[in-house]
Amino acid sequence: MTEENKLNYFEELNSINVSDNVEKKNGLSYLSWAWAWTELKKRYPNAKKNVIKNDSGWLYHTDGKTCWVEVSVTINDIEEVEYLPIMDYKNQAIPLANVKSTNVNTSIQRAITKAIARHGLGLYIYAGEDLPEDDKQDNIANKFTKEPTGAMASLANTANEEIKSKAEEQKLNKLKESLANMGSIEEIDGYLEERGRLGVLKAMSEVNASQAMLIIKNAKLAVDPEYKGE
Secondary structure: OOHHHHHOHHHHHHOOOOHHHEEEEOOEEEEOHHHHHHHHHHHOOOOEEEEOOOOOOOOOEEOOOEEEEEEEEEEOOEEEEEEEEOEOOOOOEOEHHHOOHHHHHHHHHHHHHHHHHHOOOOHHHHHOOOOOHHHOHHHHHHOOOOOOOHHHHHHHHHHHHHHHHHHHHHHHHHHHHHHHOOOOHHHHHHHHHHHHHHHHHHOOOHHHHHHHHHHHHHHHHHHOOOOOOO
């Protein structure tokens, strides 16, 4: 695969009309996760998905009140991470005490579909569009400036951002605690490589990713004052 094709894979996936595979529920549109994954693997067989577990090995994360899942999908070495609250059939957050394994599984499937959409496939669904880019040439200029409306806007702009912020804050706090107990740069690097932790940290918001790199640097300096890395 040439570098140009590698960079343009988003355009290919974004041009696919997924309308016949969309289901509607409570005013929101959902793309079949099984169909999305199948179409993706047919075109990019090396694509990978990953469910990001918490430090206890659970498939979901919690702030003690509600819960969310974190997943990633990687295509052509480009990773997209998606956060999604665990919700009931009314799209309301389920309290921690009431979360069941079936709720977690459903949220993981939906999150994987949204992570795939970040790579282009079906992205227009989450922007409130009815047709993909190639079928709406007259609206290209407004394609990515159109704001979501209704319940989707609330979910995308409020719940998802709050969940993401909480998740990243927890990651930074856990990173500080974990690195503080390590005695060598090798041990720190091993910890970061395990379960793809470093990649997850780099995928956070720009501010928090920079903060994570600073925490790592300071931890390495603490065990080796002569450390000269970035």
